[in-house]
């Protein structure tokens with residue numbers, strides 16, 4: 456399975472949830488498979504997906520899923536320590552770990568070499584860390600969103616990309632419709 | 642009144658409920674006051690760009706945010722300010738200890754002090770300079786202005802401001 460297939464496979468369990476999605480191809484794939492006002496697409500700022508997701512989860516009550524990548528987590532490594540020390544039980548962090556920087560041409564990341572993101576998350580103090588394969592992602596994400604316990608899921612999959620459309624929705628529109636969805640759930 | 646408690650009072654008056662901080666010697670008192678206040682959720686962060694992500698998330702969640710940081714970090718937050726906070730038109734007051742100004746004891750701090758206002762000007766970020774103790778009187782209006790305009794603003798507070806307390 457490649458990331459695009461993992462993303463497609465989890466749509467049934469995330470379509471009605473608040474989702475913050477990583478910059479580049481991950482957001483474009485989510486946009487292509489299931490564009491929803493409850494999706495916050497990151498159009499800039501590599502690395503901040505998990506931080507935006509945590510900030511959102513800590514400030515309202517609905518479940519939040521942040522769909523991040525291995526490269527993005529490596530860019531903002533301190534985030535795992537912040538998440539561990541400020542647990543939000545409505546927060547699920549899904550790290551789709553394909554061992555590469557997908558959006559820039561699949562250059563390998565250290566997560567595909569010697570570095571285990573699930574072990575790092577545990578070492579940072581995250582209490583509930585799951586490592587799974589792409590095929591298990593939908594089940595694990597579904598459980599986590601209902602579990603009312605902060606969960607970090609590291610989903611291992613293959614590198615590779617598919618053609619995707621650009622997101623032409625205006626950023627203020629993405630933000631505004633997303634905030635309307637947040638309000639409706641609180 | 643203690644200036645740090647006054648700052649936190651102005652946060653509350655402007656309905657700021659989420660504050661992230663990166664330490665600076667000059668900011669230790671205000672960080673303590675933020676941590677102690679039960680109406681403010683304080684999340685220390687490891688890096689100012691990370692902090693801007695947290696603040697963006699808090700804003701999406703309906704809470705007014707603030708970041709407290711040192712001016713030396715301005716360089717590493719340019720992309721987060723431009724491509725997240727400004728691009729999505731989010732409000733973000735940045736209370737910044739303005740190191741490297743007159744009264745500074747660490748020579749290296751002067752280097753980033755020289756770049757602080759030019760970076761803010763280049764980015765069209767409204768900036769305010771608290772220099773004397775009385776300048777605290779302006780803080781509440783600056784915070785109100787930030788949320789009205791839905792923009793990032795920089796509140797630069799220098800050594801003379803902090804030492805006057």
Ligand SMILES: [Mg+2]
Pocket residue numbers: 524525526551552553554555556557564
């Ligand atoms: Mg990747």
